[in-house]
Amino acid sequence: MADPKALYQEVILDHNRKPRNFGTLSQASHTAEGHNPLCGDHITLALELRGDAIEGIAFQGESCAICKASASMMTAMVKGKTRQTAETLIKEFRDMATGALDVGQGDHHLGRLTVFAGVRDLPTRVKCAILPWHTLHAAFNSVSSTSTEAGDDPMHAPIGDA
Amino acid sequence: MTAQARSRIPGAVPETPVSSGKLNVERIRADFPILKLNVAGRPLVYLDNAASSQMPQPVIDRLVRYQTEQHANIHRGVHYLSETATAAYEESRRKIQHFINAREDREVIFTSGTTEAVNLVMHGFGRKFLTAGDEVILTTLEHHSNIVPWQMLRDEKGIKIRVVPINDAGEFLIDEYEKLFNERTRFVGVMHVSNALGTVNPVKAMIAYAHARGVPVLVDGAQAAPHLKVDVQDLDCDFYAFSGHKLCGPTGIGILYGKAVQLERMQPFKGGGDMILSVSFEKTAYNAIPYKFEAGTPPIAAAIGLGAAVDYLLALGMDAIATHEHELLEYATAQVSGMPGVRIVGTARHKSAVLSFTIAGVHPHDVGTLLNQDGVAVRTGHHCAQPVMQRFSIPATSRASFAFYNTMGEVDALVAGIRNVQKVFG
Structure with a gap:
């Protein structure tokens, strides 16, 4: 995997092997399930919100490496941050994955998450990367389950503008 | 040009696509323009024929x-x-x-x-x-x-x-x-x-x-x-x-x-x-x-x-087609079943040219994306047969499906691709 644009970079493989914040929260204030029926990816996300602060976050589920690494890195990134910061990241991540944001050009706060920029060249995998973010957005809004398809499709019902 | 470059002994390829019941696969492949494509810088290895097969020039x-x-x-x-x-x-x-x-x-x-x-x-x-x-x-x-x-x-x-x-x-x-x-x-x-x-x-x-x-x-x-x-x-x-x-x-x-x-x-x-x-x-x-x-x-x-x-x-003859595809399946089955961590899903005594498999610890969609980087096209997912997946308690498989224009060399490319997937996820 010498190609720096390749999706399966070591950081993604590492988060897939050893996902951070993998499990449940004993004091979750918000939970949501995310499902991608096209590939079977399924994650459950638990949040502990105190005011606007994300005190705790955890996820569980069965998914491909892209989805699991995305969820793992997302939880590591937003833990301890505010809901507003997370909402900004949700929007920026989605824009990066769909090609609307060129991470080499525009201003953004994605940091290490730019390892997922390569998914924009793989249309069938975009939703794998977006699913955790889409589910986080659902949890913030007290929506108990969401999907990457039909009425909940993040491609058609933009997330991050709530 | 590409077809000639790919043919092993240029000029030595007989003109007939079938002789004594055996398919001349190199000759047949020349009829399929799309098989000359390169994908990700590698020759296309098209093993998604059960989803849709390719069209020969006469059609x-x-x-x-x-x-x-x-x-x-x-x-x-x-x-x-x-x-x-x-x-x-x-x-x-x-x-x-x-x-x-x-x-x-x-x-x-x-x-x-x-x-x-x-x-x-x-x-x-x-x-x-x-x-x-x-x-x-x-x-x-x-x-x-x-x-x-x-x-x-x-x-x-x-x-x-x-x-x-x-x-x-x-x-x-x-x-x-x-x-x-x-x-x-x-x-x-x-x-x-x-x-x-x-x-x-x-x-x-x-x-x-x-x-x-x-x-x-x-x-x-x-x-x-x-x-x-x-x-x-x-x-x-x-x-x-x-x-x-x-x-x-x-x-x-x-x-x-x-x-x-x-x-x-x-x-x-x-x-x-x-x-x-x-x-x-x-x-x-x-x-x-x-x-x-x-x-x-x-x-x-x-x-x-x-x-x-x-x-x-x-x-070409449906019997000659079936014979060649059976050889491809037998060869692929023998190669893949010997690979540690790879499980063939579907081991019926009578099978047609489909090899469904899972790789331990790797989701089929990751398998498919990585194989694609080697130019190998397989289907990954539930194959519009979710009850079958439920029967085997798996969300999905990777599926290589063969056609009469596939070669043993392409089976080798699949096997090498699977090894690479295991290396990446090792």
Whole structure:
């Protein structure tokens, strides 16, 4: 995997092997399930919100490496941050994955998450990367389950503008 | 140029695509322009034939000839082009009649594909003849297209769906099938070859058993027609459905074979032009079969292209095709089954050219994306057969599916690709 644009970079493989914040929260204030029926990816996300602060976050589920690494890195990134910061990241991540944001050009706060920029060249995998973010957005809004398809499709019902 | 560069001994390739029952695969590959593509900087290794197979130049040429010299609407005009197009369309119907050995050409109905063919039977036969409490027998192996239409009928009419289970090899249990019959059994829908696992089902015996109880049988032949000789009279099935694009033909065209006696007593599926004899606002008289089931302007070019595809396959010989594909499957099975951490899903004794597998610790979608980086095209997912996945308690598999133009070298590329996946995820 010498190609720096390749999706399966070591950081993604590492988060897939050893996902951070993998499990449940004993004091979750918000939970949501995310499902991608096209590939079977399924994650459950638990949040502990105190005011606007994300005190705790955890996820569980069965998914491909892209989805699991995305969820793992997302939880590591937003833990301890505010809901507003997370909402900004949700929007920026989605824009990066769909090609609307060129991470080499525009201003953004994605940091290490730019390892997922390569998914924009793989249309069938975009939703794998977006699913955790889409589910986080659902949890913030007290929506108990969401999907990457039909009425909940993040491609058609933009997330991050709530 | 690429074709020549790829041929191992330039100039030494015999001209005939078949000699003494063996396919000359290098010669055949030269007929498929798309196989010369490079993907991700590597020669394309196309192993997604169960989803859709590629089109040889003679079929492409036939489509171009139709569109450049013969196109007009069919069964309508008295002018030259309409008559030419009609003749070519009906000639294609007869080619397909011979391909599946149907008794009459009017038993061959053009549909948009296997899915529409099954829906036609559900609407034309099921909605007319089945009532609440009647039972339809399906198998665990069925594609969603032979499940969902019957569930729609269940919800509308209150029929009951009974399902034949399968064993760990992906074969279904014929005695379990026989046990499902009772006095309310009215219809059987069964897949000839499983798209997810490759299992070749004993449809002839199943049909005989159903017929002995007066029950008609629909065979989903989408994965069988491209790979083995289909003889609908020998099978004695009431209906046989398959798709053009899995048969080196165009998309948007498929076939429903039905016994004339069944088709005649069925109701039309779609209403419109061409399926009528006369129309007034008081009453409409329906046309005879097959036209009763072909409302509206069909995909004429695609239908003619399918005839050309059938010509191409018959020139190679379905037995020679089956022999070569069996060798590919045996070789691939031997290679892959020896790989630690790789599990073959579907190990039936009788299989067609499908190799479904999982790699320990790696989701099939990651397998598919990584293989694609090596130029290897496989299908990953549930293969529109979620009940099969549920039976094996897996969300999805990776599936390599072979066609007569695939080579042992391409199997090697698949195996090398799987090794690379394991290395990346190691």
